[in-house]
Amino acid sequence: MVSASFLPVAPGGGRLQPVGIDQIRILGGFWGDRQQLNADKLIPHSLRWETKVGWIENFVRAAEGTIGGRHQGREFADSDVYKLIEAMAWEVGRTGDEDLDAEIERLGALIEAVQGDDGYLNTRFGNPGQEPRYSAFAWGHELYCYGHLIQAAVARIRTGHEGAIVRVAIKAADHVCREFGKGAREDVCGHPEIEVALAELSRATGDARYLEQARIFLDRRGHGILPDIEFGRSYYQDDEPFRESTVLRGHSVRALYLCAAAVDIAVEKGDAELLEIARLQFDATIARRTYITGGMGSHHQDEAFGVDFELPPDRSYCETCAGIGSVMVAWRLLLATGDLRYGDVIERALYNIVAASPSEAGDGFFYANTLHRRTPAMPADPDEALPRANASLRAPWFEVSCCPTNVARTFASLSTLVATASDDAVQIVQYAPASIEAEVAGSPVRLTMATGYPYDGRVVVTVDEAEAPFDLELRIPGWAAGATLGGETVEPGTCRIEGLTTDDVIELDLPLAPRLVRPDSRIDAVRGTVAVERGPFVLCVESVDLPGGLDVAEIEVLRGAEPTASGRGAAIRGRRVRHAAAPWPYGPDAAVAEGDAEFDITLVPYHSWANRGPVTMRVWVPEQA
Amino acid sequence: MVSASFLPVAPGGGRLQPVGIDQIRILGGFWGDRQQLNADKLIPHSLRWETKVGWIENFVRAAEGTIGGRHQGREFADSDVYKLIEAMAWEVGRTGDEDLDAEIERLGALIEAVQGDDGYLNTRFGNPGQEPRYSAFAWGHELYCYGHLIQAAVARIRTGHEGAIVRVAIKAADHVCREFGKGAREDVCGHPEIEVALAELSRATGDARYLEQARIFLDRRGHGILPDIEFGRSYYQDDEPFRESTVLRGHSVRALYLCAAAVDIAVEKGDAELLEIARLQFDATIARRTYITGGMGSHHQDEAFGVDFELPPDRSYCETCAGIGSVMVAWRLLLATGDLRYGDVIERALYNIVAASPSEAGDGFFYANTLHRRTPAMPADPDEALPRANASLRAPWFEVSCCPTNVARTFASLSTLVATASDDAVQIVQYAPASIEAEVAGSPVRLTMATGYPYDGRVVVTVDEAEAPFDLELRIPGWAAGATLGGETVEPGTCRIEGLTTDDVIELDLPLAPRLVRPDSRIDAVRGTVAVERGPFVLCVESVDLPGGLDVAEIEVLRGAEPTASGRGAAIRGRRVRHAAAPWPYGPDAAVAEGDAEFDITLVPYHSWANRGPVTMRVWVPEQA
Structure with a gap:
């Protein structure tokens, strides 16, 4: 394994370096409260529900050979177990929780028992009494499930663990490279996800095969490989090659996961052209296909982007997972380009989509995030899983339950989004009370950020330790016209303070008057x-x-x-x-x-x-x- | 059989009596052109496509016992064959076309060969190698298919024919009464349609059992008999009883067909309360859930009404069949209540939804009728059936192809909508060049309407024959402020001219300035x-x-x-x-x-x-x- 910090995303290149969740600690406040809610409620709630609805039992039955005709949940139920494991893994990394660690190993053992000798793993296909493996690429989600398995494994690797999940994921990834590599079967999954996962596994293991397989999947898609469907092939981005597209389209989460992978592949391959294509697509999407909340997706029918400026508030879909997908893309573009304005996109989606999904009590979730509710929604039954986008108040679980665990893994790994480092500077990207340990030009830097943000606009950054002078860059949000630094007005964009040393204190005031x-x-x-x-x-x-x-x-x-x-x-x-x-x-x-x-x-x-x-x-x- | 004129709808009561398509002849103009297009293009086109996509062959295979695993099209493919036969039947009634008559008998023989001894008939269920009959009420559409079969039979009866379709439909209706009557199986179909068909069959045959069965279905629905689904039970109006509802909701076509049946049942049963409930629901729907085109349905996802005033133009669904369904309801309410303002609703839907569906060449159809197209639609492949609501220009056929044959049967029987009669008057409801033969208080009246409407606002009605003086009532459209009759201003609503006799001439001028x-x-x-x-x-x-x-x-x-x-x-x-x-x-x-x-x-x-x-x-x- 390649040594790395506790990093969800660890590019081998790019303008800015991420800082791990072991190096940035959020100390209470808006996001600290949500990390606590995640630990106390969202993760246990998700585990309870995945047990209740039988998605964990699927692995037990598959291992026994009795899953045929008895599979619980949708085709992609496995993926939500993996996503929960990923959330748990970051949470173990964040807190060292030993019970959660044991739970991961328990689940890992159940999963490992299902995996075939050749690496194939799925509880919905390929077992006795089921449809054969790889017989339904459009909707089967087998590669999508591997993707989330691999992301769980990356979280384990990056937080210093090995064990079943890591073994299983690498074996599955090897299987994928053999089965779907160059000259092998020319298929892609109906739901992108394997691409971004393989790219990160390549970073985490140093094995370039995974990256190349991700690139193969990216470039294979868009040539009409998947069947035409009512929604059109644009639904799963198989209508035109990624490199020829100019804006995100089709199913929002699919489009965003694919775009995130494209950035990763571009960075690792040094493919500046691909990076620019991804950047232009995402920028166009932000400019023309995004709700004011940062939400994406105008169509309930196919959970998809509308055309430019088709953004009806009362039929906004704004799937929680699309909000998370936009954070994934924006974060990768921020690291790759060094443009802190992608932090604006992240901030908007975090505060207005990701934070909107879970209830304050942590026992219900929005799947869709409408901007206009015309009739009062009825409370959901706390004991019943709803269809994905039922028009209720937050529901405890969904038949398609991608969102709760996506929120959980995002909250658990949230602190990495707070700051980055470059050769000569630390960048503050998000404002929250936090301690930050980074490295600038090989020298350690320790900072403390004290703030009541987002309820108080004052942000005080103290340099606790700096072995050598360094620069600090602050993201001044696009909305923060009138912000001041030490009493001097600073413009939205990036504000750079040079030559900081130990005990220096920076005072930023962000204007919080309503606009x-x-x-x-x-x-x-x-x-x-x-x-x-x-x-x-x-x-x-x-x-x-x-x-x-x-x-x-x-x-x-x-x-x-x-x-x-x-x-x-x-x-x-x-x-x-x-x-x-x-x-x-x-x-x-x-x-x-x-x-x-x-x-x-x-x-x-x-x-x-x-x-x-x-x-x-x-x-x-x-x-x- | 009970004697009747060539009438699609022949209520036993109500304020106004309809006049048959044999008594009203449209003589060219906007609607005459469309009736000709229907005869020349739409009907042959539909027959060609139903042959091409195998929906007619389904009957051949079912009769042979080889349909298992080979059924073509969706669950309700039979219904479109029946709807085409209904269109042909009215066309035979209108023109006496002998080739079409022979085609109906050919199709009737194919269909009759499939029917079981007990009256059950379906090519998708209950045959060897298929799921059992009545195993899927939510989506199986078996009763819906009977409904369209029965409506085809009513068209044959009313135009003076007997033959296979009539025999088969009556046998099926008897089967339905036995299987689903009081004390028998307590089910309803996921798609209302059987109700309106049984009510009309009761009128056409004089057999009250069919009417009572329609009433049973109406009152049985709304008690959660059908399974809960992602769209909610409101999708198929099984969320609350019709008699407790205040506005149409859920799937638009389902809601409208059910409401049409409710009016029929109310009229035949003398149930004034039910009539008022249906009227209020429809009026509320017109006031709050209808597009300016008369289109209904705001949601692509479930082809459904939105909530009040949720009428996005760029996501308007406005299914062609919903426009036809609204004409069905408005026509029944006009006859029952005598309120000519329902003619405004009919006019709006006919000119802006029904007329919008077929292309000028008669070789393509809109299924959905959007009010705002943001990106240019690509032409459809003239040789390929599209999914129901594909975002293209008009398509030649659809996988769900309810709309083309619905347009065809509406065009063929359109002339009945032009005028009605009451005890002492004739009502002109729609303006078109036409000859009208009606009966007022037992005396024949013959009128000729000469007009270039809708392109010229002058309407000249000549009394060709009137054995006794009669009154003429004219619908003055709600938009026609400033209309004049013989130079005198008349108000929107109903304009009555008393004591007309032979050779009297009435001159109405409708203002056609843009508004x-x-x-x-x-x-x-x-x-x-x-x-x-x-x-x-x-x-x-x-x-x-x-x-x-x-x-x-x-x-x-x-x-x-x-x-x-x-x-x-x-x-x-x-x-x-x-x-x-x-x-x-x-x-x-x-x-x-x-x-x-x-x-x-x-x-x-x-x-x-x-x-x-x-x-x-x-x-x-x-x-x-």
């Missing part, structure tokens, strides 16, 4: 509306906060009104809109709405919505015409 | 936009008509501009909008768009769009802020 935001005029679905942001938070109106039992459909913001801070959110002056009851909703006068008394509209951080019972909610609020 | 229309302020997705209508037509902008290669995303209507007539559509003053290219589409200034030179925006009737190659298109055009 009125308007949409691009091409986003037809929210024409004539405004939104309010505050710091990294997108805010929303919940009906529970409106006076007199008003619904979110009955309000508008006064023209010229400016938001003011209120609690953790904001307030803005608005009025009630009365709609005429008419038998037909179109006509010369149909749009006339009559306002009456004015009042303050309360807005709260979007991520916190639907924690106070059934409500209606909207992010984009109509503005007085 | 600017705005949406209800609760329809968030089209806030800040306007549409233009002209006569019964909703207009749209196609990119092919814009100057300088502009796209429909780059225009706005000038504030205060009024549309003027242009060709069969309109023109309205607008300007180009330049959008700033920005890396992130939200911000304090993101909505600022810069206009330049003004020009006329050309609008054409929506139904005609996409007949001139790939274009972008929009009905709702942004208005200068």
